[in-house]
Amino acid sequence: MIEAAHPPDRLPGELIMWVLIISEMAVFGAALLIFLTLRLRDPEGFAAAQDHLHRLSAGLNTVVLVTSGFGAACAVRAARAGQAAATRRWLWGAMILGAVFLLLKGVEYADAARQGIGLETHVFYTFYWLLTLFHAAHVVAGVIILGLVSIRAGADGVEAGAQFWHMVDLVWVLLFPVIYLLR
Amino acid sequence: MKYHTQRIAYAYFVVAMALFAVQVTMGLTMGWIYVQPNFLSDILPFNVVRMLHSNSLIVWLLLGFFGSAYYLVPEEAEREIHSPTLAYLQLAILVLGTAGVVVTYVFDLFHGNWLLGKEGREFLEQPKWVKAGIVVAALIFLYNVTMTVLKGRKTAISNVLLLGLWGLALLFLFAFYNPSNLVLDKQYWWYVIHLWVEGVWELIMASILAFLMLKLTGVDREVVEKWLYVIVATALFSGILGTGHHYYWIGLPAYWQWVGSIFSSFEIVPFFAMMSFAFVMVWKGRRDHPNKAALLWSLGCSVLAFFGAGVWGFLHTLHGVNYYTHGTQITAAHGHLAFYGAYVCLVLAMITYAMPIMKNRDPYNQVLNMASFWLMSGGMLFMTFTLTFAGTLQTHLQRVNGEAFMDVQDQLALFYWMRFGSGLAVVAGALLFIWSVLAVRREVVTPGPVQQHRDQMAHRTPAE
Numbered sequence: 277m278i279e280a281a282h283p284p285d286r287l288p289g290e291l292i293m294w295v296l297i298i299s300e301m302a303v304f305g306a307a308l309l310i311f312l313t314l315r316l317r318d319p320e321g322f323a324a325a326q327d328h329l330h331r332l333s334a335g336l337n338t339v340v341l342v343t344s345g346f347g348a349a350c351a352v353r354a355a356r357a358g359q360a361a362a363t364r365r366w367l368w369g370a371m372i373l374g375a376v377f378l379l380l381k382g383v384e385y386a387d388a389a390r391q392g393i394g395l396e397t398h399v400f401y402t403f404y405w406l407l408t409l410f411h412a413a414h415v416v417a418g419v420i421i422l423g424l425v426s427i428r429a430g431a432d433g434v435e436a437g438a439q440f441w442h443m444v445d446l447v448w449v450l451l452f453p454v455i456y457l458l459r
Numbered sequence: 460m461k462y463h464t465q466r467i468a469y470a471y472f473v474v475a476m477a478l479f480a481v482q483v484t485m486g487l488t489m490g491w492i493y494v495q496p497n498f499l500s501d502i503l504p505f506n507v508v509r510m511l512h513s514n515s516l517i518v519w520l521l522l523g524f525f526g527s528a529y530y531l532v533p534e535e536a537e538r539e540i541h542s543p544t545l546a547y548l549q550l551a552i553l554v555l556g557t558a559g560v561v562v563t564y565v566f567d568l569f570h571g572n573w574l575l576g577k578e579g580r581e582f583l584e585q586p587k588w589v590k591a592g593i594v595v596a597a598l599i600f601l602y603n604v605t606m607t608v609l610k611g612r613k614t615a616i617s618n619v620l621l622l623g624l625w626g627l628a629l630l631f632l633f634a635f636y637n638p639s640n641l642v643l644d645k646q647y648w649w650y651v652i653h654l655w656v657e658g659v660w661e662l663i664m665a666s667i668l669a670f671l672m673l674k675l676t677g678v679d680r681e682v683v684e685k686w687l688y689v690i691v692a693t694a695l696f697s698g699i700l701g702t703g704h705h706y707y708w709i710g711l712p713a714y715w716q717w718v719g720s721i722f723s724s725f726e727i728v729p730f731f732a733m734m735s736f737a738f739v740m741v742w743k744g745r746r747d748h749p750n751k752a753a754l755l756w757s758l759g760c761s762v763l764a765f766f767g768a769g770v771w772g773f774l775h776t777l778h779g780v781n782y783y784t785h786g787t788q789i790t791a792a793h794g795h796l797a798f799y800g801a802y803v804c805l806v807l808a809m810i811t812y813a814m815p816i817m818k819n820r821d822p823y824n825q826v827l828n829m830a831s832f833w834l835m836s837g838g839m840l841f842m843t844f845t846l847t848f849a850g851t852l853q854t855h856l857q858r859v860n861g862e863a864f865m866d867v868q869d870q871l872a873l874f875y876w877m878r879f880g881s882g883l884a885v886v887a888g889a890l891l892f893i894w895s896v897l898a899v900r901r902e903v904v905t906p907g908p909v910q911q912h913r914d915q916m917a918h919r920t921p922a923e
Contacts, residue, residue, distance in 0.1 A: 291685065291689070292688055292689070292692050294694060295689050296692060296696070298727075299692075299693060299696045299697070299725070303721055303722065305854060306724065307721055309719070310717070310721070315474070363820070395712065395713075395714050396714075398712065402714050402717065403717070405714075405717065406714055406717060
């Protein structure tokens with residue numbers, strides 16, 4: 277996929293999808309900023325709470341989701357070339373990886389619930405649950421959207437679906453280091 | 460007027476304006492009770508006046524929305540309203556219900572009766588038969604308007620308007636659900652008015668504003684629709700979870716403090732978009748529409764909604780701030796400017812636009828109407844500032860220093876006197892508006908040389 281050297285004269289993809297992406301980035305960004313601000317008041321408490329999370333599983337999930345994003349990007353290229361069968365294969369690949377992400381996340385949640393970690397346990401977990409659950413809901417929505425656009429496998433639809441899917445990717449890449457890794 | 464059935468709007472607007480007069484009169488009465496607390500205390504207690512002030516506002520705005528829909532849907536769908544008879548029947552039901560509510564409240568009739576007596580849940584205290592009547596009227600309306608749109612041309616404006624109106628009617632159904640658990644009672648209670656004003660009513664506002672901009676500025680429909688979609692997307696994105704800012708202190712889990720704070724902070728975005736939209740359309744517009752007053756109300760609507768709903772809303776939406784300001788005069792300041800800017804000005808803009816066409820009046824009689832805009836809006840802004848200062852003082856004295864409620868109220872007397880003065884201006888402005896729309900038959904002020912020249916030019920090359 278060779279793009280022209282000069283910037284495109286119109287916004288690529290769906291306008292409404294861009295509005296949604298900017299809105300999501302703003303909301304997650306605001307929440308992460310609040311999270312970091314609250315952390316300043318209680319770094320030890322936050323670090324202790326963080327130790328109950330599964331960094332390895334979350335790291336693996338990052339690889340899974342980014343790879344899935346690659347699949348969605350390949351689907352866009354195939355859709356633009358008019359290859360419906362290849363488009364569907366890439367989309368299904370991306371969806372399966374999305375499901376793997378949800379599975380790993382579900383194991384993490386189950387373990388947290390087993391340890392008795394709830395929304396009110398510590399302010400760290402309030403944000404952990406709110407942000408990751410909100411993100412996981414977007415993963416579910418994204419898998420459904422990718423499934424819907426795979427039916428017709430048209431270039432515009434697949435592009436809009438991939439736009440959404442990359443946003444889900446991007447949000448996770450921001451959440452992961454701030455929540456799981458920051459010491 | 461291209462379609463005969465657009466005239467249905469006339470009846471709706473007249474009843475709406477009558478209730479508008481009642482609403483502001485009740486407001487002024489309350490303003491007086493604030494400074495002379497025993498006024499009418501035996502025959503018309505404060506809580507009843509307050510309820511009449513708020514509920515008549517909602518009812519006349521609803522009538523304004525219905526009227527606006529009956530006016531703009533035929534033009535958008537390019538066909539007559541499905542059934543004018545049903546439209547008038549709907550109005551009759553609403554008028555009967557409103558009269559029933561007022562009589563039931565003021566004389567406290569049928570006390571305790573499950574069907575006829577008032578229900579006691581603040582602002583949703585309508586007797587059950589009135590609630591049922593509202594649902595029937597809403598169903599008639601939705602059937603009538605949806606049939607018209609389905610059979611005619613489908614545009615973004617009518618689609619967004621329908622989405623908003625359907626949401627409005629469906630959310631009202633929560634008025635029937637009253638769990639005995641007080642926390643759940645309050646949770647559902649907020650669904651009715653506040654998922655309206657922070658959600659579906661914004662869709663209605665955006666679509667009516669889009670219609671007015673289309674007519675008044677002559678900008679391409681394609682451009683208007685793009686803006687409309689962006690406004691709708693940001694309104695729903697921020698507004699639905701943003702309504703969580705009402706859940707801070709009613710007993711719901713504490714995470715609502717974060718959800719409500721973050722999402723409601725973004726509720727300013729659709730209002731900023733609507734303001735930008737209105738001004739960009741006017742700048743881009745090629746049409747010099749003769750109805751300058753309608754343009755003034757439309758632009759005023761978008762600006763005052765941005766400040767009243769957007770800025771004054773953000774002022775006390777973060778839970779750390781709201782912990783101190785909750786239920787003080789800060790809330791009253793926000794409520795007044797938000798409702799006035801977003802929804803009162805909107806309906807008055809539509810009335811100003813549609814009435815001269817329905818009454819077949821040209822040239823427009825505009826000067827009094829525009830004067831009423833400045834009088835009413837000036838009064839409302841002054842009231843907002845007064846209440847904001849009163850609320851700031853109240854927050855400090857009562858919530859920070861811990862003084863007793865009534866001791867603090869005594870110290871706020873000066874602000875309440877000024878608020879009464881600003882209320883006088885608003886009532887005078889409202890009456891002037893109604894009079895200028897309904898009664899005046901000739902231009903009251905002779906146009907100056909510049910305007911005369913423009914009028915001549917306009918007549919030589921008629922607006923497309």
